[in-house]
Amino acid sequence: MILVTGGAGFIGGNFVLDWLGNPSAEGVVNLDKLTYAGNLTTLQSLSSDTRHVFAHGDISNYELVLSLLKKHSIRAVVNFAAESHVDRSIHGPGDFIQTNVVGTFNLLEAVRAYWSDLPESEKKSFRFLHVSTDEVYGSLSPADPAFSETNPYEPNSPYSASKAASDHLVRAWHHTYGLPVLTTNCSNNYGPYHFPEKLIPLVILNALAGKPLPIYGDGQQIRDWLYVKDHCSAIRRVLEAGKLGETYNVGSWNEKPNLDVVHTICSILDSLRPKADGTSYASQITYVKDRPGHDRRYAIDATKLERELGWKPAETFETGIRKTVQWYLDNQGWTNGVLSGSYRDWVQKQYSNPTDQ
Template sequence: MILVTGGAGFIGSNFVLDWLARADEPVVNLDKLTYAGNPDNLASLEGDRRHVFVRGDIGDQPLVEQLLAKYRPRAVLHFAAESHVDRSIHAPGSFIDTNVVGTFRLLEGIRAYLEPLPEAERAAFRLLHVSTDEVYGSLSPAAPAFTEEHRYEPSSPYSASKAASDHLVRAYHQTYGLPVLTTNCSNNYGPHHFPEKLIPLMIVNGLAGRPLPVYGDGMHVRDWLYVGDHCSAIRLVLEAGRPGETYNVGGRSEKSNLEVVRTVCALLDELRPRGDGGSHAGQIQFVPDRPGHDRRYAVDAGKIERELGWRPLETFETGLRRTVEWYLAHPGWVERAQSGAYRDWMARQYGQAG
């Protein structure tokens, strides 16, 4: 048995689906079901006894302790987080509550769970904390990619809250001996991605004939990682990673935001052409840059490649095609994900109806 936090969100749900497609080991899935925690992501698991869903908050320490005592998982995989930079700029409090205080409560619950266990069970247990490359800050165009030794220099309330959670996890390993593993991933994309993030936003707006908002000059660079490749890395780190270690996970696919948007447009032109014969690229609209916008992220995944033999299987081109095709095939999921709260958020952020 494993326990997954945030398993109804984008990366968490992809991991749960991937895990149960490959093994029969049951999953207890703890998710608060905030705006990005979508039960639709897990619809295919309805009636599957291997999947136990619990609606709850990682900040509810008594609940965490109750679940740990009841199910006695051999591992906790911690995906639960507030993750959207723009939202953290407008409302940072929830990011501190979930990413910092929530992680602290989870750690305390795990510490209480492990204390009375026999030594062999404590040693075999793992907490895998899923984090982000944004904790490292911004890179200049010619700078080497982030390694695990790179200094933390977060720029947004979101990345600062994730940096704090990383430090807490590391401290609980050093102070209390918790057998922890940390992964810092680059920008994920793929199925079930909430439509406020760049790639699904471009797909959804492109299909609806709405503007495709691009911050600033569009030359902010990110390393892009297909979510299925990320899931395979997490499985491998859980299986063979060394407790106390951090592993960067990247897709070796640095792209500017504008290049990403134009590639999405080209795929939409091929797979779902506009009725007027024009290109979806004609919908691109540059909007004022957001505060503290990091110019470039790039991840050196050499450590996980050397030590654990992991490699991404998807190129950006193959992964993006799979992603666009998934959204085209699941209009009902998109419609349900676009709640009234989502439309209000889009209007406030980009000055348009959602």
């Protein structure tokens, strides 16, 4: 079996669903702490699939991780477990240090202990794949080339700093102990099962509810948007054929300013679910005070992944965003289930400072 950490979250959940969508795939041990962003209803379709074993727990729990590795004869670990929301890291950085730094350290130590005792043939085939972010590279100016794997790390938020630290730990465990690691650094993901505090699901759900569509600052922050199922296929490919110790950037060449993304969503909703009064959802756009240290532009150069492993994204932004909007229209039961009181309190706290733009 393989061990997937954070497999009840957005990207991890999609990865588990896609992996087990292959009838001949190995089983998955899914370790998740079930924080606010973990949602077992994402995995409801696997309730009768004996290949899916869920374990409620924390990657910081060395003994738990080691016991799972031994009990299920794990041959690969895919580490999605992370605190990942920049805004939350600004308000409460301690959780990010605990999970992304201390948690990754304990996970690596448990994996190292397990791997060290494997027979030589199994040691050679074992893999530890660490999933990271483009935000570790910092911010780009409009004329800068996209981030490549050789860009220096220049994280600007508590979130990205904690992920950068975890990347460095993974690299060090490879070079010091020989642990067979792989690292992927992805651009902004979007798609089904995305927790609705992130831009795209927040805009879709607020639009449908007749609420303001909050835009930070001038809305010209540029991101490279990666459809989550494309990201999952890239991870499978790196796990299968990636060179040990290497980093692979995962992106889809879809740079878009946030404001353009919001207008695109509004246009799709205008077509698929027109408002009763005939107005556009774009009339709900509201500008709010920008967050501290907001990076202006991210962009990923995924040439290495294409050149060395033959991976390309299947979706354009236009096809992926339409699928995403349609998914949220078709799955409002899932979204209603995650819109708890604590989430509503968070949104109120984060987006309560409108500007007059």
